[in-house]
Amino acid sequence: MTKVKTGLSKKLLTRVLSVYFILTLIVTFGQILTEYLNAKNHIESELQTLKNTFSTSLTRAIWELNTPQAKSIAEGLMELPIVEGVQIRDENGVYIADIGRTTSLPDTRVTSGIMRDHPGGTFGYSFPLIFEFSGRTSNVGDVTLYSSVSIIFSRIEVGIFFLIGNAIIKTAFLVFLFLNAFRHMLTEPLAEFTQQISEFNVDHPEASKLHVQIDDDNELKLLQHSYNKLIDDLIEYKDRLRLTQEQLKEANSKLDEQNISLEQEVAKKTASLSKIMLDLEQQKDELILKQRELKQENENRQYIEDELRKRNKELADSMETLKIAKDQLVESERMASLGGLVAGIAHDVNTPLGVGVTAASFLQERIKYLEEEYDKKTLSSKSMSAFITEAQQTATLLLSNLNRASELVSSFKQVAVDQTxxxxxxxxxxxxxxxxxxxxxxxxxxxxxxxxxxxxxxxxxxxxxxxxxxxxxxxxxxxxxxxxxxxxxxxxxxxxxxxxxxxxxxxxxxxxxxxxxxxxxxxxxxxxxxxxxxxxxxxxxxxxxxxxxxxxxxxxxxxxxxxxxxxxxxxxx
CATH class of the missing domain: 3.30.565.10 (Histidine kinase-like ATPase, C-terminal domain)
Known part of the structure; x- marks a missing residue:
């Protein structure tokens, strides 16, 4: 019996799973795209919200030509997780600050808030800086805040993995369910039908009936019943034929003998040919099995390669995140060092300033006392001499402590400015x-x-x-x-x-x-x-x-x- 190239159950299973895989891919991609667009809209809204937070202080800094403060505000914005670049321009289009991942902007002045997409996977929100003075408004410059696709993906990364994992789990469960159902309900019964039909013996048709365990009343059970009925008809026909042959035996004995001999020879040839066909069928089944094993091995290898690529990408993203975190830690260490310097200087400056305040208060009291004696006409040369002596000592003390505080502040100012x-x-x-x-x-x-x-x-x-x-x-x-x-x-x-x-x-x-x-x-x-x-x-x-x-x-x-x-x-x- 000829072996079919592709079984009916395999064709049906392939078509059903193909349609399901396509629908799963479309739905998963649509969900990921929706997550991406929602995250991008949320980040754009956060960039627009930042305008209300720092635009007033930045506008005043640019209006007062306080460039260091404007740059400090820009550096503060860079600490925000959603900000990857900051550009600040004055009213003439000159860049005051250009930090992080940025791109060249048009020379035209920004008059209202606008969201733009830029090359390299970045996008930015630009808005003008308006300063109000005496009821009049003046455009003193503009600001552009940049974010990127990588930040969007970092927000939806867990959601994407959840969607993909959910799709994979559902798909794997459905494949297992379909394979199990098709194997028990179609593949195994058809294989048993094929095996038993291929062992059909003309000499013993009773033993060639189909005996397949089928629990449901379906088309396969009807096929088994029809095939067995055909065998019964064949047995009945053979019995009638044998009866007819016996009736004609006496009249045509020689012909019967020749026919019997011929039938025996044909049976031998048929048996030999059936054995050869069975051997060929077995060899073909073994070859198909090896081909399936090889195909499964190739699919497993492809799956492993895809997983390795995915893990390599995740490792690269983790290394980039680690590098950013390391840079932030280095900057934090530098600012912590400067903070400790500020605390020490503040404590040391407080001492001479406190002495200066005390000396100034004492001098003020002595002047008030001298003024009272002068108004009462009781001021003596001795009181005046004592006042002059005390005033000289107080002025000397006040001057030395103020010079000490000035030296400390001067040293700290130069060092602090240089460190930033x-x-x-x-x-x-x-x-x-x-x-x-x-x-x-x-x-x-x-x-x-x-x-x-x-x-x-x-x-x-x-x-x-x-x-x-x-x-x-x-x-x-x-x-x-x-x-x-x-x-x-x-x-x-x-x-x-x-x-x-x-x-x-x-x-x-x-x-x-x-x-x-x-x-x-x-x-x-x-x-x-x-x-x-x-x-x-x-x-x-x-x-x-x-x-x-x-x-x-x-x-x-x-x-x-x-x-x-x-x-x-x-x-x-």
Whole structure:
């Protein structure tokens, strides 16, 4: 019996599952597209809402030509998760701030809020800055806030995975259900029909009847009943034929003998041919089975490759997110250092200011007393002399304390401005380092630590002074927090030399030093010996990047347990 190339059940199952797969793909894609559009509309609404939050302060900053404040507001906006770029222009179209992922804007002035899509998967919301003064309005510039498709996908990522997972689970369950149903209700009964029909024996038709277990009254059971009825008819016909042959046997015995011989020969040939056909059928079934196994293996391999691609993409997205988080942590560490500096300076400035206020109050009381005596005509030369003496002492005290506060504020102002700016300028290294140490004086005085500086006079270098301030601040604070832990009267020696347009800095403290393992990981990001006690592990990593990248130099650390820590820094003048 000839084997069919594609079974009826397989064709039916393929068509049903194909239609279901197509519908599932269409519905899933539509749901993902809807999630994407909803998330994008929500982010666009948030960008428009930001206009009401900062437009007033930014408009006033541009109106007052306060560019640093405008840039500070732009940097603050960059901290928002939905903002990937900020552009601020004045009324002449000149860029005041251009931060993050941005693109070139038309030179035309923005008169109303407008949402635009930009190349590279970004989109932005532009709106004008209107300043009202004495009942009149003036357009002082415009702002463009940028977001991107990556932020949209980060919001709907869980939803997309849920939709895809839901579709996969439903599809897998439906495939399993259909395969099981088709196998029990159609494939297995048809296979048994085919097998039993292929074993049909002409000599024993009674044994060739179909015996297939079918629970339902369906077309297959009707087919079995009809086939068995056909076998019964064949048996009855054969019995009648045998009776007729016996009646004619006497008249045609020789012919009967020849017919019997011929029938036997045909039966043998038929049996031999049936065996050969069965062997061929078995070989063909084995070949089909191997082809199916090979196809299943190829499908499994393709599925694994698709999963690997998906995991690689997820890993790349995770690495990008980790890089952004690391940059944010580095910036937070820099601002935390500046915050600590502010707290120390504020405390130290408060003392001379308090003395100045007290002296001014005392002087005011003495003047009032002198005025009363003058009005009463009781002012004597002795009272006047005492007043002059007290006034001179009070003025001297007031002047010295105000000068002290002025020096602290001046040092802090220069260091703080430099730490928040990356602009290059000429710097007197000796004077500037002393200003940095002066800004750290409140912290140093708490434990009576000493900083000795040896640097040539009028040694001028050109660089971003914020990098110098950050490097020395990190080294000194690292010595105070880690090296001088549980130690009073620590000593820090800073020796600076110049050779052939190269600056050589040797920094050394007499702290407790580092172990060999800690020294090997000293400049690694997030490595700290105070994990869980306020240490972030970014101070030395930031210092290493500032020396090697910003200054284009080299830095090395040397230390042993109990022998302090030493840094050697070299960079071009």
């Amino acid at each position: 700016s990356e602009a290059e300028r000429d710097v007197d290294l000796n004077q500037y380092i002393r200003e940095v140490v002066q800004s750290l004086a409140p912290t140093l005085k708490k434990a009576n630590h000493t900083v000795n500086i040896a640097c040539p006079e009028e040694l001028v270098i050109r660089c971003a002074p914020g990098a110098i301030a950050q490097i020395f601040t990190n080294m000194i604070m690292n010595s105070i927090i880690h090296g001088f832990e549980n130690k009073e009267n620590g000593t820090i020696d800073i020796n600076i030399e110049q050779h052939d347009n190269e600056i050589f800095i040797e920094y050394k403290d007499n702290g407790k030093g580092l172990s060999e393992e800690a020294l090997n990981r000293h400049f690694d990001a997030f490595f700290t010996t105070k994990r869980g006690r306020g240490g972030s592990g970014l101070g030395t990593h930031i210092m290493y990047n500032l020396v090697t990248q910003t200054l284009g130099g080299q830095i090395e650390a040397f230390s042993k347990r109990g022998e302090g820590l030493k840094y050697t820094i070299q960079f071009p003048q």
